[in-house]
Amino acid sequence: MAKSTVFDLIGPVMVGPSSSHTAGAVRLGAMALKILGTEPLEAEITLHGSFAETGKGHGTNLALVAGILGMHTDDERIPQAVQLAEKKEVKVRFKCENLGEVHPNTVKFRLTGGDGKVVEVIGSSIGGGRIVINRINEFQVEFMGDYYTLVLLHQDLPGVVAQVTSLLATAQINIAQMHVSREKKGAQALTIVEADQAIEPAALALMLKLPAVYQALAIEPLE
Amino acid sequence: MRTYQDYVQLAEERELKIGEIVLVEQAEESEKTESELRERMRLSLNVMRAAVQTGLSGERKSLSGLIGGDAAKVQARWKSGESLTGERISGAIARALAVAEVNATMGKIVAAPTAGSCGVLPAVLLTVEEALNCPEEDLVTALFTAAGIGMVIADRANVSGAEGGCQAEIGSAAGMAAAAAVELSGGTPGQTGDAAALAMKSLLGLVCDPVAGLVEVPCVKRNATAATIALAAAEMALAGVESKIPLDEVIDAMNEIGKQMPCSLRETAQGGLALTPTGRRIKAEFI
DSSP: OOOOOHHHHHEEEESSIIIIIIIIIHHHHHHHHHHHOOOEEEEEEEEHHHHHHHHHHHHHHHHHHHHHHOOOTOOOOGGHHHHHHHHHTTTEEEEEOOOSSOOSSEEEEEEEEETTOEEEEEEEETTTOOOOOOHHHHEEEEESSSSEEEEEEEEOTTTHHHHHHHHHTTTTTTTTEEEEEESSTEEEEEEEESSSOOOOOHHHHHHSSSSSEEEEEEEEEOO | OOHHHHHHHHHHHHTOOHHHHHHHHHHHHHHHHHHHHHHHHHHHHHHHHHHHHHHHHHHOOOTOOOOOSSSHHHHHHHHOOSSOOOHHHHHHHHHHHHHHHHHTTTTEEOOSSSSSTTTHHHHHHHHHHHHTTHHHHHHEEEEEEHHHHHHHHHSSSSHHHHOOHHHIIIIIHHHHHHHHHHHHHOOHHHHHHHHHHHHHHHHTTTOOOOOOOOSSSTHHHHHHHHHHHHHHHHHHTTOOOOOOSOHHHHHHHHHHHHHOOOOGOOOSSSSSGSSSHHHHHHHHHHH
């Protein structure tokens, strides 16, 4: 694990009561919003495990809605998030469901944007306000939102990863972490890159032009 | 792995406070200037002050309705001059309850080290400030001292109730606050470590057994009692009382105890106070 810093121990500045069930929930919502990439019109939020059982008393539902409205963990409007969503005419629906073998503090978002775009995001709050995103639509992923993140869906072919990293190098984007996985040899593969610099739309467009790349998504880090 | 003994040794060699050593180290590691880091810490201090004020006003209730108004009750006795334990102790109790109540009622706080234990450090710092009239710069430095203790705990053990029980949250907060109080009172670097060790030893083995899984019962009131433990530990250390077991070894012992603690007593609400008849009734009524 990374070495802790002073502001991990004196911090975060946050609206209570729980770093995992409130602050982490805001960050999960904020990450789902970034993945959608536009203001949501509808949100279906499915709570699992401890989120479903003790979420009410921790304001987890309010915190998740605050996140998809773009609030930070220290925003004092978090307790009014549900009313704010109504005011903004964002339709929010909550469900409780067993999502299977996942972390006890797990949530599934199904967000619909103004442009009709729909994303499904599953993420967990893993303690101290830190989160991990486990799934985007049908794809298993794993990233924590601390870096600029690139998610690429491509064919499993020799040289694709080299083409992608070469585009990143040309754009002066430094890779912090990278993970490549595939369904089976030659089939669909998923590459996740966590980078120090923003992945600009121009670089993303070049990646989408690569014949083997099916989908590319650039996600900003959480503050 | 960090040791607190290293911080003490460096502070003694360079004739600096522990907080100043921590600040220099963080500036190097984060590639930020010391004044940037001090400014960020000052903002956290301001949030702590605001939370004390908000909580003492006593007008908030938690979502469950269990928490709210106790800080104001203690404040009334503190201000009436009839306090049994004296102005400083009753002031610390009221302030710790105030911040923990703000947290439980979805107000803004600084986790220190966690949200559940957020009342201890502000209560102790602001009580010492009132007693000694400390300049704000010293309070900011003392927050770096507290963070230094916390970082050693995070390295050698953890500050999570789910991993190490309440001792890891409220015990760590008391240790951090005791060290900060000693530094603000002019104690030596070694005495900051003694104070933290004495405070943490008093809370070793404390389990995390929240009623209905909420950060309310017993969490809020443990902030108040931990603040008084921190002040008692600081008093002893300033008098020259030493901890026979050094801080680093106390932290390692806390880690071992946490590993031996059953899962039912680590934030799962499946044991201890959570399973008392009243604890179960509260859960049934609310959920």
